Amino acid sequence: MTAQFIGYARVSSTGQSLDIQEAMLTEAGCRPIFAEKKSGRRASDREELARAIAHAREGDTLIVTRLDRLARSVIDLHQIIATLTEKGVAFRALQQSGIDTSTSAGKLLLTMLGAVAEFEADIRAERQKDGIEAAKAKGVYKGRPASIDAAAIQSALAAGETPAAVAKRLNIARSTVYRLKDAAPV
Structure with missing residues (x-):
């Protein structure tokens, strides 16, 4: 060959x-x-x-x-x-x-x-981190918006929906439902 x-x-x-x-x-x-x-x-x-x-x-x-x-x-x-x-x-x-x-x-x-x-690559990552920190200090950087509404999870649970049902309906992990069930409203 x-x-x-x-x-x-x-x-x-x-x-x-x-x-x-x-x-x-x-x-x-x-x-x-x-x-x-x-x-x-x-x-x-x-x-x-x-x-x-x-x-x-x-x-x-x-x-x-x-x-x-x-x-x-x-x-x-x-x-x-x-x-x-x-x-x-x-x-x-x-x-x-x-x-x-x-x-x-x-x-x-x-x-x-x-x-x-x-x-x-390390220098580029450090610059990116520094830029994010500077933007946060100015109040410009808010991070990625939350993709899951904690209030919706809490109201569904309060209405008697089970954590498993909420997780299935929202296509999220059941552990996420438990983590957000007592979270402060956003």
């Missing part, structure tokens, strides 16, 4: 397009290409990545367009690369041409850029 270039494409949200990544991977000779719309924070949540790794055989190369498409944490990155290495599968990032795990320099660059990618 001849070695394959296996492509993996990922975007974080359903509103984003995979088209550019898939075109680059196709141009690089990748067949097949595994693609998904999932957050890159944890590799364990990405089924198509798992399928791509399972599909890879000794001598194959897993290719992504950029390193951050594969992993956002150094731990995930090293675990993925260790799994690929154990299988005899190389890894390459098209837009970071120095990343090629078949070379020592490529392995070093991979580790350094993986740390930078994780740092960037």
Whole structure:
């Protein structure tokens, strides 16, 4: 069996397009290409990545367009690369041409850029948290509006409806009914 270039494409949200990544991977000779719309924070949540790794055989190369498409944490990155290495599968990032795990320099660059990618993700999360805190301090940020009306639950229970019936009618967990039954009115 001849070695394959296996492509993996990922975007974080359903509103984003995979088209550019898939075109680059196709141009690089990748067949097949595994693609998904999932957050890159944890590799364990990405089924198509798992399928791509399972599909890879000794001598194959897993290719992504950029390193951050594969992993956002150094731990995930090293675990993925260790799994690929154990299988005899190389890894390459098209837009970071120095990343090629078949070379020592490529392995070093991979580790350094993986740390930078994780740092960037952490900084972005910190900025978002700081922005939310500042908005809360100004009274602008109220959070997500409540999707469940505690008063409606309380009145249904007061009218004699059972917690199980309320939960079923509102399509919520029974534990939510119990949690909100004595809550202060919103």
